[in-house]
Amino acid sequence: MNPDNEDSIHDFLQSQIADTPLSLNSELSNKGVKFNHRDDFEEIKSFIDNFIDGNNVNRYIVLPGLRGVGKTTILFQAYEYLINQKNVNPNQILYFSCEELNKIEDCDIYDTIKYYLKEFHNSSFQTVDEKIFLLIDEAHFDKDWSISGKLIHDKSKNIFMIFTGSSALNLEYNAEAARRMVRYPITPLNYSQHLKLKYGYQTDISNDLVDLLFNGNVENAIIKEKQVNRDLLNLRNYFSMDWDNYFKFGGFPAVMHDTNCRNASKKLYYSVEAVVTKDLGTMSNLTANTQTSALRLMKFLAEKYPGDISQNALANKIKTSAGTVNTIMDLLEKTHLLFHIEPYSGANARANKSWQYYFATPSIMHAINLKFGFSSISLSEYEGILLETLVASNLVNLKNSEKFFEFSIFYDTYKVKSKCVDFIVKKEFDDIIPIEVGHGKKDTSQIKDAIRRYKASYGIIISDTTKTIEKVDNVIFVPINTFSLI
Incomplete structure (x- = not known):
């Protein structure tokens, strides 16, 4: 830590300790209505x-995720839980964003926490004798975040840490720290989860849909589906286009309460763009040309x-090398913007077949198309592509x-x-389950043929009709819309 910046760091930490409890209400509510917890918070x-x-x-928890999925909210909810339900003194909890700290000097989590213990607890990693809770947001702004966490973890058993950050956190972490x-x-x-966070409505239909998917049992899922449909008809403030908006513009708490879908989509696009131009640049030192190729x-x-x-x-299409394309695809998968599905065949055949790539959500794909214009399809x-992406x-x-x-x-190959x-x-070692996704009227010939070919007990058609x-x-x-509840 630069000695010239110690006064600024001290003021920053002091303001975080004093101001965080006062900001809980604004961080954890919208128009006076408190946010519900997503299921991950229970973990x-x-x-x-x-x-x-x-x-x-x-005691070293790392929460990677795309921008806008609610990681910062989880940190503030953890803070509120600690002081209100576990009666932890606010002086024992430190929340800060590495992006904010970075404006003072190059972010170094280890040195910052070392200074915090010395100045605010008159102790060190080895001597701190009370439980300390560190809630560190945007950790990827410290390129050595994982090493910092490892060192703190190893030096003190009285410090509990949650690090959150862009899914670029998936790109670089030390092998020793990973253990x-x-x-x-x-x-x-x-x-x-959308219904729970936006409307406070909870359903346990997911377990029954999993039973349907893997065992072909439909009875309980049918009962739960009827209950959900009845409940939504009577749900306060719920409107009939909610699922359609979720499908093309949703999935992210950060835009959940935006009443203008186009604005929500713009925010989603700029979040995606920031992963490439900001987060990947921080973690992987990508050149400007490679970042441009990633967006293309x-x-x-x-x-x-x-x-x-x-x-x-792909390389010819975006005018770059095949090696660059391979690097970009790998990085985009690690950030969870994309994922791939491999072909069904033997291991050798799989190696010779291309992978199919999907966006993390239909709303991300839709946001990119709204930004740049739609193709000729x-x-x-x-x-149909959006539906397939959702499934x-x-x-x-x-x-x-x-x-x-x-x-x-x-x-299928x-x-x-x-x-x-x-x-x-x-x-x-169970039987194969073929799944067909249908947009518009769908007959059964395709799925029945797959059931016969793969000797499956049953097949599933997921359709919007x-x-x-x-x-x-x-x-x-x-x-x-029922499958999207799984």
Whole structure:
């Protein structure tokens, strides 16, 4: 730490300690209505409770996630929980943003906390004898954030840390630090979470939809779906276009209360742009040309089907090298802006097949297209791509949640392309589950052919024209808005 800046750092920390409790109301409410907790907060609470109860194993928590998914809100909710429900003295809690600290001097989390303990607690890492809670936002502004966390973790068992930051946090962290930290990614909201945060409405239909997906059991899901539909009809302030707006403009708490969908979409685009131009530059030292290529690549991917694309074809399209494309795709996946699905075939065949790439949410894809204009594909085709993206996103988030069991997601590689279904899901040694996503009227010939080819017990059609869950013979029909609750 630069000695010339010590007075400024001292004033910054002092203001954070004094002002954070006073800012809770404005940070945790909108127009006087307090924000609800997303389900992830329960997991954060359990880490806090265990630490307070004397279990100091999991005390280095890292929450990566896209901008706007609510990470800062989780930190303020953790702060409020500590002082209001756990009776922790505010002097034992320090919240700060590394982006703000960076305006004073190059952010160094380790030296800042060392100074904080010395000046405000008259102690050091080794001698602090009271429990200290560090809530550190935008940690990626310190390129050595993971090492700082490791050193603090190793020097004191009385310090509990939550680091949040752009999903660029996924790009660089020390291997030694990784063994100490608990990484808990914060993903965009599914529709169940959206309803909980926006309207305070809760449903446990997710478990029954998982049972439908992996076991073909529809009875409980049908009962829950009817209940949800009844509840939404009577839900205060809920309006009929809410799901449509969520589908094309939602998934992010930061824009949830924006009544102008176009403004919400602009905010989403600028968040995406900031990941490339700001966060990736901070973490990976990308050149300006590579950042421009990354934005061009996302624009190209946003206006087409997520089908087979070679790295060379992408490189030609955006006028860069195949190696640069490979680097960009890897970085965008690590930041969770994109994810990929591999082909269903043997390991050798998979190596020779291109991956299919999807955006994290349909709203991100839609925001990019609204920014740059739509391609020549029809509206029907475009909405079909958005629906497919939503299903892929929900499946991948379900897989990554680790709440249920391990399973794999593939795309179909049957030689007759017109007979390929959109997704193949497989749990360990269980049967294959073919899934077709339909926009508009959808017949059953495609899914029945896949059921026959893969000797599946049943197949699933997820459609925007299906009104309610229905099972006809070995085909299960699920409305897209119901599936989005999974």
